[in-house]
Amino acid sequence: xxxxxxxxxxxxxxxxxxxxxxxxxxxxxxxxxxxxxxxxxxxxxxxxxxxxxxxxxxxxxxxxxxxxxxxxxxxxxxxxxxxxxxxxxxxxxxxxxxxxxxxxxxxxxxxxxxxxxxxxxxxxxxxxxxxxxxxxxxxxxxxxxxxxxxxxxxxxxxxxxxxxxxxxxxxxxxxxxxxxxxxxxxxxxxxxxxxxxxxxxxxxxxxxxxxxxxxxxxxxxxxxxxxxxxxxxxxxxxxxxxxxxxxxxxxxxxxxxxxxxxxxxxxxxxxxxxxxxxxxxxxxxxxxxxxxxxxxxxxxxxxxxxxxxxxxxxxxxxxxxxxxxxxxxxxxxxxxxxxxxxxxxxxxxxxxxxxxxxxxxxxx
Numbered sequence: 273x274x275x276x277x278x279x280x281x282x283x284x285x286x287x288x289x290x291x292x293x294x295x296x297x298x299x300x301x302x303x304x305x306x307x308x309x310x311x312x313x314x315x316x317x318x319x320x321x322x323x324x325x326x327x328x329x330x331x332x333x334x335x336x337x338x339x340x341x342x343x344x345x346x347x348x349x350x351x352x353x354x355x356x357x358x359x360x361x362x363x364x365x366x367x368x369x370x371x372x373x374x375x376x377x378x379x380x381x382x383x384x385x386x387x388x389x390x391x392x393x394x395x396x397x398x399x400x401x402x403x404x405x406x407x408x409x410x411x412x413x414x415x416x417x418x419x420x421x422x423x424x425x426x427x428x429x430x431x432x433x434x435x436x437x438x439x440x441x442x443x444x445x446x447x448x449x450x451x452x453x454x455x456x457x458x459x460x461x462x463x464x465x466x467x468x469x470x471x472x473x474x475x476x477x478x479x480x481x482x483x484x485x486x487x488x489x490x491x492x493x494x495x496x497x498x499x500x501x502x503x504x505x506x507x508x509x510x511x512x513x514x515x516x517x518x519x520x521x522x523x524x525x526x527x528x529x530x531x532x533x534x535x536x537x538x539x540x541x542x543x544x545x546x547x548x549x550x551x552x553x554x555x556x557x558x559x560x561x562x563x564x565x566x567x568x569x570x571x572x573x574x575x576x577x578x579x580x581x582x583x584x585x586x587x588x589x590x591x592x593x594x595x596x597x598x599x600x601x602x603x604x605x606x607x608x609x610x611x612x613x614x615x616x617x618x619x620x621x622x623x624x625x626x627x628x629x630x631x632x633x634x635x636x
Contacts, residue, residue, distance in 0.1 A: 297318075297319035301332060303315060304332065310340060310604070327354075327360050328353070330353035334363070343374050350363050351367065361390050364384065364390075365397065372404065374487050377411070381408055410470065411425060415427070415432070419460070424464075425462065437497070437503065438507055442461075449511060452536060453516070453595045461488065461511075464491070465493045468492040471491070491507065509533045509537040523604060526564060528607070530576060530580075531580050531582045532586075534579060536583075547573050547577040555578060557622070
């Protein structure tokens, strides 16, 4: 599954505040609304030089940092905003969400607890806090297989063998996927093994999902060793999402993210062509930008097949520059701009993709 992208969705919280005439550095907020996080960040920084204790400015630069994919900087700025205004609920909620998406469940819970104390009547916040506390309580009962690059959590001796296999697969993937994408995550990745029911309860993922990545890898592993090759494939698929996020924390369309994960996982790649031959239905790439979680199983299969073929074409055209291509996306370039920077004509790329997935130009 596609990872949740922080910037874009969470920046809407800042946009809600922009209507106020009391906001400092209005030009910075306007730049943030336009999606120009780099300009907004520079403007907020200049304003903070003049007013270092203004909580709204720290909140603003946190949002700009999210737009630039700098989550550590965003967390630091949100903490400063709360220090300067201990009743800044919006900053507490944003800090909680960013912390959760970066696998810091403890900080997420503590931040949301502070917000709920201030607005005890907010049922949505209270419900989210209860959900995260249940998740934290569950994880506390798990055993851990810590490593330098991966920390695998599992439930008791029954899952130990699965945890050991997952660790071995990830250690190998760190080198192979890193070489393919020229990207090596520098922070230890949390990997959580669940029973199938626990996975559904925690993630609320669609029934067709075999795993998930949201800052940590989550895997349902009931009977996983009955089909170890399937387990390996899912582990590597989700790990690719982590590498993509490292290269480009924001700005990567789902068809590229999911496509690369499907293309780089082990196994036969001809499944995508066979899946598309079995149905006349197609989905436009522009409709595969925001994730596949809302699709039913039939449409999800089409979306993954089309994305895998697109990613295969990307790798053909860009290798060995897939990593730098992703970095351009993370820095705010569009897909077309990033393709062009690497000498790939966008129109030719899309035409070849349409040919491979069976979309006639006269049917567009």
